[in-house]
Amino acid sequence: MANLTLHRHKERGSTERAVLDAILDDVLAGTLSTVVDGEPWVVPMLFARQGDRILLHGSTGAGALRHVAAGAPAALAVIAVDALVVGHTTFDSSANYRSAVVHGGLTPLAEDERQAALEALSERILPGRSAEVRPMTRQEMAKTLVMTLPIVDGRFLTKTRTGTASAPDEETDAWHGVVGLRTVALEPEPAPTSTAAEVPRSVRDFASARVLA
Amino acid sequence: MANLTLHRHKERGSTERAVLDAILDDVLAGTLSTVVDGEPWVVPMLFARQGDRILLHGSTGAGALRHVAAGAPAALAVIAVDALVVGHTTFDSSANYRSAVVHGGLTPLAEDERQAALEALSERILPGRSAEVRPMTRQEMAKTLVMTLPIVDGRFLTKTRTGTASAPDEETDAWHGVVGLRTVALEPEPAPTSTAAEVPRSVRDFASARVLA
Numbered sequence: 001m002a003n004l005t006l007h008r009h010k011e012r013g014s015t016e017r018a019v020l021d022a023i024l025d026d027v028l029a030g031t032l033s034t035v036v037d038g039e040p041w042v043v044p045m046l047f048a049r050q051g052d053r054i055l056l057h058g059s060t061g062a063g064a065l066r067h068v069a070a071g072a073p074a075a076l077a078v079i080a081v082d083a084l085v086v087g088h089t090t091f092d093s094s095a096n097y098r099s100a101v102v103h104g105g106l107t108p109l110a111e112d113e114r115q116a117a118l119e120a121l122s123e124r125i126l127p128g129r130s131a132e133v134r135p136m137t138r139q140e141m142a143k144t145l146v147m148t149l150p151i152v153d154g155r156f157l158t159k160t161r162t163g164t165a166s167a168p169d170e171e172t173d174a175w176h177g178v179v180g181l182r183t184v185a186l187e188p189e190p191a192p193t194s195t196a197a198e199v200p201r202s203v204r205d206f207a208s209a210r211v212l213a
Numbered sequence: 214m215a216n217l218t219l220h221r222h223k224e225r226g227s228t229e230r231a232v233l234d235a236i237l238d239d240v241l242a243g244t245l246s247t248v249v250d251g252e253p254w255v256v257p258m259l260f261a262r263q264g265d266r267i268l269l270h271g272s273t274g275a276g277a278l279r280h281v282a283a284g285a286p287a288a289l290a291v292i293a294v295d296a297l298v299v300g301h302t303t304f305d306s307s308a309n310y311r312s313a314v315v316h317g318g319l320t321p322l323a324e325d326e327r328q329a330a331l332e333a334l335s336e337r338i339l340p341g342r343s344a345e346v347r348p349m350t351r352q353e354m355a356k357t358l359v360m361t362l363p364i365v366d367g368r369f370l371t372k373t374r375t376g377t378a379s380a381p382d383e384e385t386d387a388w389h390g391v392v393g394l395r396t397v398a399l400e401p402e403p404a405p406t407s408t409a410a411e412v413p414r415s416v417r418d419f420a421s422a423r424v425l426a
Contacts, residue, residue, distance in 0.1 A: 029310065031244035031290040033253040040246040040253060044292035044312040044372075077244040079257035086401075086416055089346050090335040091353040097242065099257040122303040133302050133387050140304040159257075164404040174346050175409035179420050180399035188299075188392045191377040196388035203299055207392050 019158045020151070023078060023100045024049040028125065030078035032056060034106075047076060048124030054102060054149040055121050075103045076149055083181055087165045088174040094161065096178065102149060102156040109146040117146045128202035185210035232371045233364070236291060236313045237262040241338065243291035245269060247319075260289060261337030267315060267362040268334050288316045289362055296394055300378045301387040307374065309391065315362060315369040322359040330359045341415035398423035 024047075033042045048055045054076055083096035109117055118141065119130050165176035185207040188199045237260075246255045261268045267289055296309035322330055331354065332343050378389035398420040401412045 028308070029292045029294050031246070031255070031292070033244070033246040033255045033288075033290075035248050035251060035253055038248060038251075039286045039316070040248055040288045042244070042246045042255075042288045042290045042314055044290050044310070044314070046294075046308060073252045075246075075253045075255045077246075077255045077257050079242045079244070081242050081259075083399075084339060084419065086339065086342070087346075088407075089349065089353075090331065090343060091349050091357070093335065093339065093342070095241070095259060095338075097257070101255055101257070103252070118303065122306065125308075126297060126299065126306070129299070129306070130303060133300075134385075136302065136304050140302075144304070164402065165407075167404070167406040172347075173409055175403060175411070175413045175416065176407045177401055177403035177416075179401045179416060181423070182397055182399060184395055184397050186296075186393035186395060188390055189377065190388060190390040191380070193380040194301075194378075194389045196386055198388070200388045203388065203390075203392060206297065210394070 016158070017151070017153075019098075019160065020100050020102070020156055021049060023080065023098045023158060024054065024102075025124075026098075027078045027080050030076050032074060032076050034072045034074040036072075046121075046125065047078075048121045049151070050117065050120045050124070052151045054151065055117050055124075056106070056147045056149065057118065057121055057144055071105055071107075073103070074106050074149060075101055077101045081181055082162075083178045085161070085165050085178050086176055088168040088170075088172045088176040092166055092168070092176070094165075096161050096163070098158070098160045100156060100158045102151060104149045104152060104155055106147045106149055109148060111141065114141045114144065114146050117148070118144060121146075126202050126206055128205060129200075132200050132202055183210060229371070230364070230366075232311075232373065233313050233315070233369055234262060236293065236311045236371060237267065237315075238337075239311075240291045240293050243289050245287060245289050247285045247287040249285075259334075259338065260291075261334045262364070263330065263333045263337070265364045267364065268330050268337075269319070269360045269362065270331065270334055270357055284318055284320075286316070287319050287362060288314055290314045294394055295375075296391045298374070298378050298391050299389055301381040301383075301385045301389040305379055305381070305389070307378075309374045309376070309393075311371070311373045313369060313371045315364060317362045317365060317368055319360045319362055322361060324354060327354045327357065327359050330361070331357060334359075339415050339419055341418060342413075345413050345415055396423060 079099040081097050085094040087093040164178050188203045292312040294310050298307040300306040377391050401416045
């Protein structure tokens with residue numbers, strides 16, 4: 001498949017599952033793409049990997065999402081920009097990043113499979129939260145569309161750039177190096193309607209794991 | 214066009230250019246999608262808005278990119294996750310985000326238009342850098358493919374969620390609120406081959422603008 005072949009920078013390509021899993025487990029949002037009437041149809045969304053599949057969810061009222069769930073070929077793309085790479089020239093400047101594209105067909109989950117999937121999605125985004133709140137109701141589950149995208153060898157691609165700026169191939173005194181970027185969490189802020197005395201453990205753990213490192 | 218219609222959460226939709234521009238000017242990387250042989254073809258990449266168009270670049274050796282540049286219908290999707298929204302239930306949990314999708318046809322830039330476009334791309338990512346280094350050579354420009362995606366009213370969509378968790382519609386003592394997320398820059402790190410005595414102004418400014426706020 002042409003679209004899974006890297007023509008340049010082959011050293012940045014990897015088909016290793018471990019690399020894919022690490023990217024999918026670290027990035028919160030991606031872009032789901034499919035084809036509608038010959039045109040690209042894309043929507044940014046939250047997702048979660050659960051073993052050998054990716055879980056995606058949306059409202060059952062979303063028409064386009066329903067179309068996608070009906071079996072159209074799809075792809076989920078995610079990217080994390082880890083650093084600016086500042087070269088000795090603009091041509092030699094770049095970014096350190098981790099990206100992944102997973103191709104496959106989407107399958108909507110039947111109602112009896114949704115509870116476990118939605119719990120997995122919630123746990124991926126905010127671990128420990130499910131146990132702190134009441135379970136989802138049958139009505140809430142009926143309102144939520146959950147789709148799965150299988151992770152299959154040969155149907156995904158990862159690309160990574162790491163390290164510092166390349167060594168100049170000319171005389172230069174121009175500074176070159178990297179500026180790392182990190183995602184950090186701010187202090188949890190309760191809503192005005194929240195009467196709980198303490199920030200729950202799931203929220204405290206999430207916030208403290210996302211610090212400057 | 215069905216794919217630009219919001220069926221749910223219409224209040225999160227906006228066609229305002231100012232909102233679009235703010236998202237495009239704040240997010241460094243997006244996902245470019247098109248259609249190849251009826252299948253979605255997607256690639257995460259850096260981009261820059263320049264007035265009423267989006268600049269994208271890649272190596273002229275990249276076969277798939279050349280295909281896209283040849284006029285296929287395309288879409289660029291970007292998303293920034295600004296906060297976790299922690300509801301009193303998992304069903305009421307969500308994320309604050311800003312997302313944009315811009316549809317259109319890609320046009321490759323002729324060689325004599327590339328210099329200004331590549332300078333604009335570089336300036337968008339690291340303002341002030343172009344003036345600190347030597348200009349790109351003719352050879353470097355020949356190696357770089359630059360494409361433009363026009364920003365046209367009615368061909369883009371933005372979606373934003375802000376604010377805190379929704380007020381519970383039931384009795385609950387479950388904490389609810391938000392945990393903000395920010396991208397911060399680390400200390401600039403020179404490459405081993407960098408002999409410059411000082412971190413240049415462009416790099417200092419970039420790093421100091423991306424602090425915890």
